[in-house]
Amino acid sequence: MKEMNIMVVGVGGQGTLLTSRIIGKTALNCGLDVKLSEVHGMAQRGGSVVTFVRFGEKIYEPVVEEGSADMIISFEKLEAKRYAHFLKKDGIIIVNDCKIEPMTVVIGSAEYPKNIIEDLSKEHKVYSIDGKKIANELGNPKVLNSVVLGFAAKYIGFDKKDWLNTVEMTVPPKTIEINTQAFNKGYGE
Amino acid sequence: MMPGSAIGRHLVVEDRENRLQQDASSLCINKVEYGDKKIGFITSGICYQYVKEAFPNASVLKLGLVNPLPKKLIEEFAKNVQTIYVIEELEPVIEEQIKSWGINVKGKELFTKQGEYSSNMLKKVISGKDDKVFAKSESPNRPPILCPGCPHRSVFSVLNKLKIHASGDIGCYTLGAVAPLSVIDTTVCMGASISMLHGIEKAKGKDYIKNWVAVIGDSTFLHTGINSLVNMVYNKSTGTVIILDNRTTGMTGHQEHAGTGKTLKQEETYAIDFRTLCLAIGVKNVVEVNAFDVKELEKTIKESVNNDVLTVIIARAPCALLKGQVFPNKCLTVSENCKKCGMCMKIGCPAITKNEDGTINIDSSACNGCGLCLNYCKFDAIKKVERV
Ligand SMILES: Cc1ncc(C[n+]2csc(CCOP(=O)(O)OP(=O)(O)O)c2C)c(N)n1
Ligand code: SF4
Numbered sequence: 001m002k003e004m005n006i007m008v009v010g011v012g013g014q015g016t017l018l019t020s021r022i023i024g025k026t027a028l029n030c031g032l033d034v035k036l037s038e039v040h041g042m043a044q045r046g047g048s049v050v051t052f053v054r055f056g057e058k059i060y061e062p063v064v065e066e067g068s069a070d071m072i073i074s075f076e077k078l079e080a081k082r083y084a085h086f087l088k089k090d091g092i093i094i095v096n097d098c099k100i101e102p103m104t105v106v107i108g109s110a111e112y113p114k115n116i117i118e119d120l121s122k123e124h125k126v127y128s129i130d131g132k133k134i135a136n137e138l139g140n141p142k143v144l145n146s147v148v149l150g151f152a153a154k155y156i157g158f159d160k161k162d163w164l165n166t167v168e169m170t171v172p173p174k175t176i177e178i179n180t181q182a183f184n185k186g187y188g189e
Numbered sequence: 190m191m192p193g194s195a196i197g198r199h200l201v202v203e204d205r206e207n208r209l210q211q212d213a214s215s216l217c218i219n220k221v222e223y224g225d226k227k228i229g230f231i232t233s234g235i236c237y238q239y240v241k242e243a244f245p246n247a248s249v250l251k252l253g254l255v256n257p258l259p260k261k262l263i264e265e266f267a268k269n270v271q272t273i274y275v276i277e278e279l280e281p282v283i284e285e286q287i288k289s290w291g292i293n294v295k296g297k298e299l300f301t302k303q304g305e306y307s308s309n310m311l312k313k314v315i316s317g318k319d320d321k322v323f324a325k326s327e328s329p330n331r332p333p334i335l336c337p338g339c340p341h342r343s344v345f346s347v348l349n350k351l352k353i354h355a356s357g358d359i360g361c362y363t364l365g366a367v368a369p370l371s372v373i374d375t376t377v378c379m380g381a382s383i384s385m386l387h388g389i390e391k392a393k394g395k396d397y398i399k400n401w402v403a404v405i406g407d408s409t410f411l412h413t414g415i416n417s418l419v420n421m422v423y424n425k426s427t428g429t430v431i432i433l434d435n436r437t438t439g440m441t442g443h444q445e446h447a448g449t450g451k452t453l454k455q456e457e458t459y460a461i462d463f464r465t466l467c468l469a470i471g472v473k474n475v476v477e478v479n480a481f482d483v484k485e486l487e488k489t490i491k492e493s494v495n496n497d498v499l500t501v502i503i504a505r506a507p508c509a510l511l512k513g514q515v516f517p518n519k520c521l522t523v524s525e526n527c528k529k530c531g532m533c534m535k536i537g538c539p540a541i542t543k544n545e546d547g548t549i550n551i552d553s554s555a556c557n558g559c560g561l562c563l564n565y566c567k568f569d570a571i572k573k574v575e576r577v
Contacts, residue, residue, distance in 0.1 A: 045333035045335070046331075046334045046539050047331055047333030047334070060239075060242040061238045061239055061307070065308060066309060066320065067322045067323070068309075078329070078331070081328050082326075082328040084323065084326065085321070085324060085325040087322065088322060089322050102330065102332070103331075103367075103368070104329045104330050104332070104368075106539075107369045107537070109368065110329030111329065113328065113329075123323065141554060
């Protein structure tokens with residue numbers, strides 16, 4: 001498999017960290033060299049968060065640089081816009097169609113941009129999913145990250161069973177079933 | 190060590206450094222990877238990864254030991270490689286030593302002293318190549334914010350209302366500096382809140398700090414706040430110090446500390462009592478307040494900034510993320526009474542947003558039910574409901 005640079009971005013608390021770990025572990029289990037790094041500290045506190053996952057034959061640098069991302073998985077629209085310039089020429093964006101207003105917007109010192117997905121689509125290949133709706137239909141809003149992961153997995157590659165293996169190994173035992181369902185929904189089954 | 194022994198002991202240190210210096214060139218942690226001999230790098234740590242990423246075919250001397258430097262190894266590398274770059278972040282520590290031996294290397298005349306390096310930056314500087322394809326777009330900032338239900342927000346909402354400045358410290362509560370709370374005016378390092386307030390008082394006089402307090406977290410207070418407080422007592426300060434006692438070390442991941450009654454291994458232990466501690470060092474006025482009791486807080490803060498007595502206010506309520514910390518089965522919602530005044534927005538709670546029509550929406554999945562916003566709505570537009 002060729003080298004791949006992925007960024008998982010979103011708002012602190014949305015589960016971006018777990019998602020990037022699952023991607024990293026899946027690549028590792030498939031025999032690849034993996035580097036993963038995350039912005040730490042304020043992750044629980046509603047700020048913009050970004051994690052990097054890189055895998056391939058041999059990986060040195062732990063972060064993805066501007067102009068080198070093959071894929072950005074964004075859990076929120078504005079965060080997709082914030083990091084889109086990290087993409088390669090033909091890199092793709094996977095975006096969860098959800099809007100979370102940052103405090104700067106809430107208090108009126110900034111405006112939430114309109115038509116984000118449409119605008120991003122002018123320059124990049126964008127695939128969007130309403131993860132929240134699907135997670136709610138499954139009866140557990142917390143499995144949002146597994147829905148988004150399932151959706152992104154199709155574009156990353158690896159066998160579906162490899163993905164499901166890692167999901168099983170990573171999520172809390174009691175939630176394996178619902179997370180597997182969520183992954184499958186996102187994957188498109 | 191006694192001063193007399195220190196002089197003799199220094200000979201031992203010198204000898205050790207000499208031997209280390211000699212050994213450094215044969216240690217396996219300092220290793221040379223020869224590739225293209227026209228271009229080479231001397232580097233260490235994370236910068237090695239950037240170098241390998243950007244120039245996989247170049248020659249590299251990777252330092253595992255940066256002090257003392259392996260002089261012999263570096264001299265040999267310099268003989269074999271045409272152009273050498275020293276790649277280190279921040280100050281040119283390695284570079285200046287190598288240059289002082291008369292070896293010609295390139296360094297800070299090309300590379301910045303600012304921030305973290307990256308492979309892209311190295312490529313840009315050395316070969317003029319830039320991988321960047323797309324321009325960065327403007328996006329509204331998304332700074333981190335205090336959690337919904339955080340007790341710090343309650344204290345800051347009162348300070349904001351009273352237009353009181355705070356000398357701040359390091360922890361989750363440093364976020365009291367950002368809008369809309371905008372209470373904290375200074376933050377330097379752990380423990381500095383108390384000593385800076387004391388310094389302001391000494392420089393400007395006690396009347397100047399009638400609208401100032403120091404705010405410090407419980408963990409930070411035990412770490413380095415207490416010694417500054419001793420200084421305040423000793424040097425006759427009249428200031429007000431608020432200990433934001435959320436019963437944990439929030440920001441770094443909820444570790445126990447000497448005031449929580451548990452060791453890091455979760456064993457029961459003695460819990461240092463802040464009130465007793467403050468009284469013991471001679472603080473005359475120590476007041477304990479529930480951090481969510483905004484009326485009591487307001488009264489206590491007003492009183493203590495205005496009098497000339499050194500006061501410690503212990504504002505206590507557990508961190509919203511502590512296990513078992515659930516507000517009694519109540520969440521909040523907004524009724525038809527909303528007059529769109531926006532008062533509840535002033536507390537900067539991430540669960541509260543504005544609807545298109547200007548009324549308020551409280552996201553029930555984000556709300557922790559602390560009830561702080563109820564204190565700021567004059568029109569009964571917010572009420573408590575059963576947690577489902
Ligand atoms: C000298 C020093 N040691 C460690 C740290 C890392 N650090 C940042 S915040 C923090 C603890 C804050 O805890 P607390 O004062 O209880 O405030 P909270 O985060 O709970 O609001 C620590 C240890 C630091 N900034 N400086
Ligand atoms: S982790 Fe605790 S102390 Fe920190 S912002 Fe959240 S509620 Fe407040």
